[in-house]
Amino acid sequence: MAATRRDFIKLSAGVGLLAVAGEPALAAGAELSSGAVGLLYDATLCIGCKSCMVNCKRVSSEPGGPLYSPGGTIPYEFRGNDRIHDSPDDLSAKTVNIIKVYKDGSGMRKDKVRDGFSFVKRQCMHCIDPACVSVCPVAALTKDPVTGVVGYDGNRCIGCRYCMLACPFGIPKFTWDTNDPKIVKCELCRHRYKDGDYPACCEFCPTGASLFGPVTELAREAERRLALNPGSEYAFPMGRIGSNRYSKRKVVGYFRKVYGLKEAGGTQCLLLAGVSFDRLGFNPGIEDVAYPEFTWNYIKKVPYLIGLLLVAGAVGHQLTKDRE
Amino acid sequence: MNQQTRSIRMWTPHTLALFLLMAVGLGFMAYRMTYGLGAATGLNDVYPWGFWLGFDVLGGVAMAAGGFVIACAIYIFNWKKYKPIARPAILTAFLGYLMAVIALFLDIGHPFRLWHPAVMWQVHSVMWVVAIHVILYTTTLGIESSPMLLEKMSWQRTLALVKKIMVGAVVFGVMLSTLHQSSLGAVFLISGARMSRLWYSQFLPYMFLISAVAMGLAMVSMEAMFSARAFNHKVDREVFIGLAVGVRNTLMVYLLLKIFFLVKNSSVAAAFDGSVAGNMYLAEMLIGVIIPLALLLNGRCRRSLNRILLVDVLVIGGVLINRLNVSLFSMDAWSVARGGGYFPTGSELMVTLGVIALGTFLFKLAARYLPLFEEG
Numbered sequence: 009m010a011a012t013r014r015d016f017i018k019l020s021a022g023v024g025l026l027a028v029a030g031e032p033a034l035a036a037g038a039e040l041s042s043g044a045v046g047l048l049y050d051a052t053l054c055i056g057c058k059s060c061m062v063n064c065k066r067v068s069s070e071p072g073g074p075l076y077s078p079g080g081t082i083p084y085e086f087r088g089n090d091r092i093h094d095s096p097d098d099l100s101a102k103t104v105n106i107i108k109v110y111k112d113g114s115g116m117r118k119d120k121v122r123d124g125f126s127f128v129k130r131q132c133m134h135c136i137d138p139a140c141v142s143v144c145p146v147a148a149l150t151k152d153p154v155t156g157v158v159g160y161d162g163n164r165c166i167g168c169r170y171c172m173l174a175c176p177f178g179i180p181k182f183t184w185d186t187n188d189p190k191i192v193k194c195e196l197c198r199h200r201y202k203d204g205d206y207p208a209c210c211e212f213c214p215t216g217a218s219l220f221g222p223v224t225e226l227a228r229e230a231e232r233r234l235a236l237n238p239g240s241e242y243a244f245p246m247g248r249i250g251s252n253r254y255s256k257r258k259v260v261g262y263f264r265k266v267y268g269l270k271e272a273g274g275t276q277c278l279l280l281a282g283v284s285f286d287r288l289g290f291n292p293g294i295e296d297v298a299y300p301e302f303t304w305n306y307i308k309k310v311p312y313l314i315g316l317l318l319v320a321g322a323v324g325h326q327l328t329k330d331r332e
Numbered sequence: 333m334n335q336q337t338r339s340i341r342m343w344t345p346h347t348l349a350l351f352l353l354m355a356v357g358l359g360f361m362a363y364r365m366t367y368g369l370g371a372a373t374g375l376n377d378v379y380p381w382g383f384w385l386g387f388d389v390l391g392g393v394a395m396a397a398g399g400f401v402i403a404c405a406i407y408i409f410n411w412k413k414y415k416p417i418a419r420p421a422i423l424t425a426f427l428g429y430l431m432a433v434i435a436l437f438l439d440i441g442h443p444f445r446l447w448h449p450a451v452m453w454q455v456h457s458v459m460w461v462v463a464i465h466v467i468l469y470t471t472t473l474g475i476e477s478s479p480m481l482l483e484k485m486s487w488q489r490t491l492a493l494v495k496k497i498m499v500g501a502v503v504f505g506v507m508l509s510t511l512h513q514s515s516l517g518a519v520f521l522i523s524g525a526r527m528s529r530l531w532y533s534q535f536l537p538y539m540f541l542i543s544a545v546a547m548g549l550a551m552v553s554m555e556a557m558f559s560a561r562a563f564n565h566k567v568d569r570e571v572f573i574g575l576a577v578g579v580r581n582t583l584m585v586y587l588l589l590k591i592f593f594l595v596k597n598s599s600v601a602a603a604f605d606g607s608v609a610g611n612m613y614l615a616e617m618l619i620g621v622i623i624p625l626a627l628l629l630n631g632r633c634r635r636s637l638n639r640i641l642l643v644d645v646l647v648i649g650g651v652l653i654n655r656l657n658v659s660l661f662s663m664d665a666w667s668v669a670r671g672g673g674y675f676p677t678g679s680e681l682m683v684t685l686g687v688i689a690l691g692t693f694l695f696k697l698a699a700r701y702l703p704l705f706e707e708g
């Protein structure tokens with residue numbers, strides 16, 4: 009499977025299928041599935057209301073969601089005696105989507121580096137060629153051949169936690185406090201698609217900061233926004249692409265990058281922001297390569313090494329037969 | 333069974349101490365099995381792998397490398413002079429793997445799904461490759477050490493059969509463990525985003541293999557020396573000197589590669605910057621490579637059994653530190669930046685001690701009741 013798929017990637021890259029002029033170029037080595045869906049998060053639209061977090065937690069706790077547990081309790085994370093606000097510090101086995109904040113100096117200017125602040129949404133990026141899927145020894149993590157959503161099957165998982173170590177974004181989390189543990193991460197609300205619903209974070213975002221849709225269209229939308237003049241007015245689509253709901257707003261100056269087009273070989277979740285992504289907490293050490301390649305470069309040699317070692321062993325034995 | 337092994341006394345205070353450690357370890361194992369990983373270990377979302385993986389699994393397998401190196405020398409390259417240490421070496425390998433398997437069983441979240449990789453194939457995963465290796469190699473080691481048991485039971489027919497397939501089994505086993513050692517290094521190839529460049533390189537699998545050879549030789553040498561004393565079993569000193577030369581040559585290659593990759597991927601300054609990673613790197617290099625090499629390059633030292641024993645201990649310690657470095661300390665900066673910290677708990681340490689005690693006890697048992705020190 010691997011060889012043919014990868015050969016096809018090389019082939020398609022060669023004839024330029026992936027880099028049609030005018031299309032935003034996705035990183036070579038990554039191949040979008042036919043119905044690939046994802047998110048576009050635009051930090052300049054985000055008002056930090058955390059509606060996405062609240063609704064994510066509620067919806068993810070429904071049957072089929074990553075936070076579901078029989079009994080159906082919603083894993084809120086209260087701090088101290090305050091039993092009102094769900095206030096997680098970071099992604100965890102109880103929180104698969106979080107709004108974080110960058111702050112500098114007086115923190116007064118939205119989406120500016122100096123004396124400014126910016127929100128950022130963290131969750132699984134749904135990599136086009138995901139490290140977590142490639143390392144899982146039992147294929148408990150899989151990439152949907154159509155939607156490209158990276159899903160998890162707790163019945164196969166042995167709990168080795170290699171996926172946690174491999175994900176360049178540090179996304180998969182583990183339920184440490186139980187003897188029947190599982191891996192938890194955003195699965196892009198795949199349990200809601202059959203009813204025609206889409207990810208709760210996008211559905212309940214009041215500004216269109218989180219937008220759901222086909223990845224190619226999201227990438228095009230992102231590139232379009234980058235080309236807008238700061239100060240001009242633009243109708244930002246809300247909810248999902250094609251919903252015909254828009255929020256008209258003034259464009260803020262963007263940091264000149266669509267995060268996710270190339271990172272880790274390309275991801276199905278893309279981000280735009282007013283400040284650099286390093287400042288928003290993305291590891292600058294993440295390379296523009298599909299991470300499974302690092303391992304595959306080794307594994308693909310294994311069959312040859314087996315042959316070589318067997319022959320070398322047999323020959324060595326014959327040659328030294330008369331040694332005393 | 334000859335007179336020497338008969339003289340090994342089983343029920344000594346030493347054995348009782350081993351039993352005590354095993355019992356304590358067993359208790360902590362039960363605790364882990366009942367309450368789960370979060371309760372028993374210091375692991376967390378930022379440090380998903382810890383001491384059991386870094387020490388028991390990576391270290392245990394590296395320790396086992398002596399088995400394939402010696403088997404390779406005797407059965408493939410026909411170096412007959414190492415024959416007297418063949419069985420202890422292969423037995424040690426078996427015990428090293430046993431330690432790794434027990435730790436893996438406890439370390440994975442669902443111990444009773446340990447068999448899943450055998451039926452749910454996923455050839456892209458190094459972890460899967462490693463799992464298949466462990467299964468096949470443990471079987472091979474079983475075959476390789478079976479003559480002892482068969483001799484003891486006087487099953488001549490089976491013994492003859494095993495002896496016939498021995499060379500084949502050894503070639504197969506050497507192939508497997510070469511790949512297994514390097515595959516354990518390959519496990520980390522995908523974690524580059526969080527690892528210090530002091531260790532991370534695309535050559536990591538081969539660094540694991542080379543250091544495992546050094547450690548394996550040191551392990552066999554040390555263990556033969558101990559058993560020579562404890563069990564009154566005479567081994568020709570030429571064997572130890574030969575092993576020491578092997579350690580020296582391997583370490584020289586290893587040192588050159590280490591320096592090459594230090595300069596290429598990181599910098600000498602990074603090793604001396606006083607950070608946790610830098611200090612651990614220096615510790616690993618000094619203990620496991622530079623001091624032993626300095627000792628071995630001195631001809632007089634090389635002929636002194638005491639010095640060789642010292643070198644063995646240093647090399648083993650150094651490689652164990654290396655495995656902990658790769659799996660834990662190389663990710664220190666990344667993890668600290670994300671608010672993570674990890675220190676092994678009492679359970680993790682006591683279980684490890686218990687497993688080591690079990691290995692030692694089994695070795696003693698074999699030395700007492702099986703023809704361990706006879707030529708096969």
Ligand code: SF4
Nearest residue numbers: 132133135138140175
């Ligand atoms: S971000 Fe991490 S968990 Fe999500 S698909 Fe990519 S590798 Fe997997």
Ligand code: SF4
Nearest residue numbers: 144165166168169171
């Ligand atoms: S913890 Fe589970 S999902 Fe993650 S790699 Fe291991 S088996 Fe796969």
